[in-house]
Amino acid sequence: MSKPEIRTVNVVRYIQPLREGGSLPGLVEADDDFKYVIKFRGAGQGKKALVAELIGGELARAIGLQVPELVFMQLDGTLSRLEADEEIQDLLKFSDGLNLGLHYLSGAITYDPLVSIADELSASKVVLLDSMISNVDRTHRNTNMLNWKKELWLIDHGASLYFHHAWKSWEDHAKRTFPKVKEHVMLDRASKLEEAASAIKTIITPEVIEQIVSVVPDDFLIQEGDDTTPEEKRKVYATVLQTKLSNLDLLTKEAIDARKGII
Structure with missing residues (x-):
């Protein structure tokens, strides 16, 4: 197996929060015109959850399990100015820089x-x-x-x-x-x-x-x-x-x- 190739994209629009669990991931659009579920570095477990997400997801993919594409996501914290919700404002502000995203599977249902x-x-x-x-x-x-x-499809390995x-x-x-x-x-x-x-x-x-x-x-x-x-x-x-x-x-x-x- 060769080294996993993880693309880097830029967040251009915050769409909505996905209020599941304590990390408050969000649905965003990137500059490649695709939507992603972003896992924020500024959320509760911080960058360690992103490490677990990345390692767990790529191990799953290696053994033949389905995992949405993982990408690095550059976020400009100034996007927070466009949000009315103070909690989301803070999350975007504190997540300025490199985050992690999973390709959004439109129409998927919870297992x-x-x-x-x-x-x-x-x-x-x-x-x-x-x-x-x-x-x-x-x-x-x-x-x-x-x-x-x-x-x-497997998602969310952040607690690993x-x-x-x-x-x-x-x-x-x-x-x-x-x-x-x-x-x-x-x-x-x-x-x-x-x-x-x-x-x-x-x-x-x-x-x-x-x-x-x-x-x-x-x-x-x-x-x-x-x-x-x-x-x-x-x-x-x-x-x-x-x-x-x-x-x-x-x-x-x-x-x-x-x-x-x-x-």
């Missing part, structure tokens, strides 16, 4: 586990991906998936890789399994976990992980009051993911055991 489309292998891949990246936010309460053109909110614990985190898999919305459909694990191990190598992590911009990794360099942080992300990959059999067994408890 509903009772009626939506998801084949067993894809469901199994989603469960194991989320176990690898410690995604705590793909439950019945908040599926963070869409059905679009009769296909399953939560070890980066407390860097000192990253080595312990890397060795842990993912007990919250028992709450995963896809677990009941994930009847091909061993097949999915085999596919993931074939595709995701340490080199692939390094390629994906390498596209995270320095700007997303620089934190005020933190002297750790962007390159040092990329090495931590890569090491955590490589450790999770080496423990994929454990994560798979954990998911299989959790599945036995719900079917």
Whole structure:
């Protein structure tokens, strides 16, 4: 796999907020005439959520899951002057600079586990991906998936890789399994976990992980009051993911055991 190519576009118009979750993403138009769902650097979890979104999304794409195109989005904070809502004004102002966007899937519907489309292998891949990246936010309460053109699409990985909110614990985190898999919305459909694990191990190598992590911009990794360099942080992300990959059999067994408890 070659290094993911992430385009950069400029936001030209803020259309409306998408009041889902705590990050308040927005629908915007860019200078390529396409619409995107923008994830703001000035939102609650800040730039770390953008890092998780980027890494999680590109890992999902690498293993054959559908993810809307991810783009870097340059936002001019002066767009805030055009907004009447003070909360939106502040969000735009504090998000001046580089943000992250997902191509807007017009007409997509929120994944509903009772009626939506998801084949067993894809469901199994989603469960194991989320176990690898410690995604705590793909439950019945908040599926963070869409059905679009009769296909399953993954969105919103911002709650993943939560070890980066407390860097000192990253080595312990890397060795842990993912007990919250028992709450995963896809677990009941994930009847091909061993097949999915085999596919993931074939595709995701340490080199692939390094390629994906390498596209995270320095700007997303620089934190005020933190002297750790962007390159040092990329090495931590890569090491955590490589450790999770080496423990994929454990994560798979954990998911299989959790599945036995719900079917």
